[in-house]
Amino acid sequence: MPVSNFNAGPAVLPRVVLERAQSELLDYQGRGMSILEMSHRSKEYEAINKSAETRFKALLGLGDDYRVLLMQGGASAQFALLALNFLRPGTLADYVITGSWGEKALEEARRIGEVHVAATMAEGGYRTVPSAAELHLSEHPTYLHLTSNETIQGVQWAAFPESGEIPLVADMSSDILSRPFDATKFSLIYAGAQKNIGPAGVTVVLIQQHFLDQARAEVPTIFSYKTHAKNNSLYNTPPVFAVYMLDLVLGWIESLGGLTAIAERNAAKAGLIYAAIDQSNGFYQGHAETSARSQMNVTFRLADQALEKAFLAEAQGQGMVGLAGHRSVGGVRASIYNALEHEACADLAQFMSLFAQKHG
Template sequence: MMNKRAFNFNAGPAALPLEVLERAQAELVDYKGTGMSIMEMSHRGAVYESVHNEAQERLLSLLGNPKGYKVLFLQGGASTQFAMIPMNFLSAGVTGSYVNTGSWAKKAISEAKIIGETHIAASGESSKFMKLPSLSEIEIAENAAYLHMTSNETIEGTQFKDFPDTGNTPLIVDMSSDILSRPLDMNKFDMIYAGAQKNLGPSGVTVVIAKEEMLTGSPKTIPSMLRYDTFLGNNSLYNTPPSFGIYLMNEVLKWIEEQGGLVQVEKANEKKAGSIYQVIDESQGFYRGCVDAEDRSRMNVTFRLADEALEKEFIKQSEKEGFIGIKGHRSVGGLRASIYNAVPYESVKALTDFMKEFQKING
C-alpha cells in the first residue's frame, strides 16, 4: 500500500497521474522483458523507437489527427522556443507580432527582440495583466512573419478561451500550461508548443506540433540544434532525446485516453476550477480572485486574502495539512492553486474544505 500522497498544487513540475507513476514503477527495472530500463536503451534501437513513434501518433490522435501536422520532441523547455521561433522565422523585412499577456509572453518578446523586429499586437499591461485583451483588439503587423500568443499565463492566472483567425499570418501559441486540457481545433494553429512538466509528463521534454511546411527550410545560418528542419528530418532523433521523459509522456497520453479523451478531461477541469472559484466568489470578500472572471484560468487559480500576514498564515496552515505549492509566484505574491489534468478532484475538494474552514476561523 502506498503512503498518503500530498495534495500537489505545484505549478510545474507538477502532479502526474498516480496510475502512470505506478506503471512506470513496475517497468522501471525491466521494460517489457528486455532486462533493461528504457532509460538504459539506445535511442536508435527498435524498442525505444516504437515508444517514441507511438507517443507522436497518440498525441496527434488526441488532437483529432489533423492533416499535415508533425510532432517534434525537443529539449530546453518553452524558454528555448522563445529564441528558436524568431531564429527560424524572423528574417530581414518581417516582424514578429506578439500578444503581451504577462510573465511568459514578456519573456518570449524579450528573446525575439534580440533576434529581429517585434511588434506588440495587443497587450493586457494596462490592467497589470489581470485581464486579457479581446481577440478584436489584436492588430497584426502588415509584414508579420507570425502572431505569437500565450494561451495560459501560469503566474497571473489568465487563459484564452478562444483564438483569432489570423488569415495568412501563421499563428504560433505557447500552450505549456494548458495543452491537452480541452479539445482544440488544430486547424486554427500553425504551431503550438509546450514544456511537458505541467500536463504532458516530467520536465525535460518540449513538444512542438506544427504544420510540416513550418518546419522545413530553416535558415542555414543558425546552429543545427536550433533548426526545426534538423529535428523534422531526423524524427527528433538527431541527438539523444530525453527518452525516459518521452516514455512517461506516452503513458500520460494513454491515461488521457482512458479518461475519455479531451472532452471528458475538459469537463473534469471545469469542475475542479469551478469548485475553487465558487468558494472565492461566495466568501464575501474574504478571498479575492485576481483575474477578471471572464479570463480566469482553469489551470492556475490565483487569489488573494486581505493582507500578506493572513496569506502567510494560510500558506503555513495549508502546508501542515499536506497542501503543496499554494504560495503564489514570487514575482506577484498571493496564492495560487495549479490544477492541471493530473490533479484529482479529491485534492481540490480537500482544498475547498480547507479554504472554508480557514475563513470560518479567521473571517
C-alpha cells in the same frame, strides 16, 4: 501522509502512470535493463517515440500535415528557436502579451529580430486577454504569437483570436491537452510537458508542414526545426525517460475519454475553487477577470501577507502543497493540472471556506 500536489511545475502526474513506470523501471519489456539505460536507436525506444507523436496528434484530431517534435530546453528555449527559425532580416513578428511568460517570449524574440506588440494587457495588471478590437496587427507579420494560459497571473484564453492568413503560434505549456480546441488554427504550438502531459525534460513542438517548409535554412543544425523533423526527433540523444513518460500520460488521457472528458474533469475542479472565492464575501480576491479565469492556475490574494502566510502554513499542515504564488507576485496559486484529482480541489475549497469563517 499522501499530499494534494498543487505545484505549478514540475507538477502532479497520474498515479497509474507512476506505478506503470515503477513496474518497468528495472526491466523494460523483458529486455533485462531499464529504459533509462537503453539506446535511443533501439527498436523499443523508436516505438515509444513514434507512439508519442501519433498519440499527441490523434488527441488533437490532426493528420500527416502536422509533425510533432520532441525537444529539450523547455518553452524558454522555444522563445528563441521560434524566432531563429522564422524571423528573417526585413521581417517582423507580432506578439500578444497577457502575462509574464508572454513578456519573456517577446524579450527573447527581440534579441533575434524585429517584433511588434499587437496588444498588451500590462496596464491592467494582466487580468484578462484582449478583445478582437484591441488587437493591432502589423501589415505582414511572419507569425502572431500568444500565450494560451499564463500560470503566474492565472489568465487563459477562452477562445483564440482569428489570425486570417497570418500563421498563429502559441506557447501552450500550461494548458496543453487540457481541453478540446481547433488545432488546425495554429501553425505551431510548443509546450513543456511538465505541467499537463509528463515530467520535466521534454518539450513538444507541434508544427504544420507548410509552416515548417518556410523555416530558415541558415540556423545552427541543432536549433533547426527541419533537422528535428527530418530525423524524427532522433538527431541527437533525446530525453528518453521523459518521452517514455509522456507517451504513458498521453495513453492515460486517451483512457479517460480524450480531451472532451479531461475538459469536463478540469472545469469541475476549477469550479469548486472559484466558488470558494466568489462565496467568501471578499475574503479572497481573485486576480483574473471572470471571463479570463484560468482552468489550470487559480490565483488569488488575501487581505495581507500575514494572513496569506497563515493560510499557506495551515494548508500545508493539512497536506496541501505548492500553493504559494509565484515569487514575482506572491499571493496564492492553486495549479490544478490534468492529473490532479477532483478530491484535492474539493478539500482545498472546503479548507478555504473554513479558513475564511475562522479569520474573516
